[in-house]
Amino acid sequence: MTDRPAEDLDYLSFVDYAIGKTKAELPDTDPVAMRLGLTLHRLAGALVYDWESTVHRPRGLSWGGFRVLFVLWLAGPLESRHAARLAGMSRAAVSALVKTLERDGLVTRTQVPRDRRAVQLALTEAGRGTVTDAYQAHNARERAWAASLTPSEQTVLIGLLEKLTTSPAAAAAQRLS
Known part of the structure; x- marks a missing residue:
């Protein structure tokens, strides 16, 4: 080869x-x-x-912007550090993305009263509409990719991927970040 x-x-x-x-x-x-x-x-x-x-x-979204909106849609409002952790991104990346999302009227930022350095993020109504519309189309693409496998193959693959993501190597990598 x-x-x-x-x-x-x-x-x-x-x-x-x-x-x-x-x-x-x-x-x-x-x-x-x-x-x-x-x-x-x-x-x-x-x-x-x-x-x-x-x-x-x-x-009008980047992949990172969608990930932040998705996390806020399902788990928000959240402090930016928690949104970053759930989105699998750095705090700096989330901070940069939020500036654009806020400018576009999709997210609001408010100072956390108990910690003036912390910022809480929340979806606006426009943000909620954007993320739900985007996720419906996103899930259609997920279904298209998954359709290559039988339901039992999908279950086996999910189990194997989850095994990798909870492995000692994955845990060690998370400690480094």
């Missing part, structure tokens, strides 16, 4: 190529773990690209 010119590769065939080349350079490489990591990364990237390009950008 490594004798193919790189120009002839596509997004998916690059995985086989990368594994072959890496194994040749570093024989102790675990090709199964590498394939798992590359495949998950590429799938996540493809999902985000699809959702952002077909659902969120046409509605």
Whole structure:
């Protein structure tokens, strides 16, 4: 697989190529773990690209902006640090996104009385309408992706992904952030 010119590769065939080349350079490489990591990364990237390009950008949202709105819709109002944790983002990223969301009339920021440094975020009515509209379209894309698997395959995959996200390696990565 490594004798193919790189120009002839596509997004998916690059995985086989990368594994072959890496194994040749570093024989102790675990090709199964590498394939798992590359495949998950590429799938996540493809999902985000699809959702952002077909659902969120046409509605004037970024992927990050949608994530903040989604968290506030379901769990808000929240202090910005809690919104960041639930959205899987840094506080700085949420702060930057909220400036745009507030400018667009989708989110409000108010100072938390007990801690003048903290800010509480809440959806406006326009924000609520935006996120519910966006999520309906988002879920349609989720269904389209999930349709490639049978219901039992979906259940097995969810279980395996949840096992990875609760693994010791995942817990160690969360401690670092």
